[in-house]
Amino acid sequence: MTTKRVLAVDDERFVVRMIEDILREGGIEALSASSGEEAVEKARANQPDLVLLDWMMPGMSGLEACRVLKVDPRTAHIPIVMLTAKGQASEEEAKRAGAIDYLTKPFSPRKLLQLIEGYLAL
Secondary structure, eight states, X not given: OOOOEEEEEOSSHHHHXXXXXXXHHTTOXXXXXXXXXXXXXXXXXXXXXXXEEESOOSSSOHHHHHHHHHHSTTTTTXXXXXXXXXXXXXXXXXXXXXXXXXXXXXXXXHHHHHHHHHHHTO
């Protein structure tokens, strides 16, 4: 079985480190980015199996990055899960942008890993 790769994107380094630890504990390769622009570059270059994308970041927001990834033929197939502190009303907007799911911060590490494993079909 090939190791699955997940790109974790958040402008808060401690959040990215926490997600990286969760992924590694689940046997999943962790890639990271700290901005929407970097997320787009890394997704194009590394073709992760899933992207965890923070909504609110300076510069290109996660929502904008999601839209860019979904219209690019090189990355349109990659599932995206939005991570955010925004309320439930934003779930519809995330899905319209192309995200397959939406997880509100703070989240439990166990719930995040279960969600990821479900989408990766581990």
